[in-house]
Amino acid sequence: SASTVALIPFPFETKLNAVTDDYEVGNEALGVGVNGKVLTCFHRQRVQKCALKIIRDSAKARQEVILHKKASTYPNIVRVLDIYENEHSDHRCLFIVMECMEGGELFDRIKDIGHENSFSEHQAAGIMRSICKAVSHLHSMNVAHRDLKLENLLFTSNEEDAELKLTDFGFAKECSDSTKDLTTPCYSPYYVAPEVLSKSSYDKACDIWSLGVIMYILLCGYPPFCSNHSLPISPGMETKICTGDYQFPEEDWYMVSDEAKNLIQAMLTVEPEKRPNIETILKNSWLSEFTTHVPKTPLDTPRVLMDKLQKWDNVETSICETNKYNG
């Protein structure tokens, strides 16, 4: 059965004693993710509040833990403090102890801001810069996150100057460098299939698309692609995504700068091979000079449209296969 499949060993020290030896586990659920819940926990000696994510042990779970731990030394990534391998309700589980992000999800901060005060293009640029820095760290170590969304971006505190960090590596994947290293002996050029040559480098490109969707939502409060009825995804919506069919409705976008719109358009390029990479994105003037350059025009985030923005937990959205573009 799956549980007897040989599991890849961890390339770092994990703890085999009970997590409750060292932490008192709170019963407050901080959040619920695709593959596990997040609780509060308190270190008994250090008297430090942390976040605890419990996932059932499997090859996929180990991949998530290994990649998150590897990335967690970077500033804009949620820090992993301890990993425990424990039995839990007679299943082998992995307990990931992380720094507790007291400010909650970016998703909720946008909804709150939508109802309280204006949310400036300047603030949106600051947020995008933090997210792009996290993504550039990941891409520099050839890891694609593949699940960039407002729910996976968390603030360290509720203060104005809180830091924004990326979490949830359940879909993350090591991917070969975008400039395909044709010398690696993993395939013979005569026999290599097109998807082998192209697929892996597109994992990073899919992160850039998600950044475009996040930036669009930050600036107006609703997503560029949504299904007309309340279903999470619909054939009409999938067509709009695959053909890059979205608009900047004048009534919500007239006060947004052209630089911002041009940057979104670049990130929402349908062909992955034509999409700019994260280094190019970070050099964009809207991001690099946002301290002086980006206008501070207040956006009146549309309140009525905020309801369109919903959490899509546990929805397997059908992503357009890259080979549709090759057709």
Ligand SMILES: c1cc2nc(N[C@H]3CCCNC3)c3c(n2n1)NCC3
């Ligand atoms: C570390 C990790 C973490 N994850 C959290 N929530 C997760 C739940 C699943 C979707 N991504 C975010 C929350 C947190 N923290 N802190 N604090 C408040 C909510």
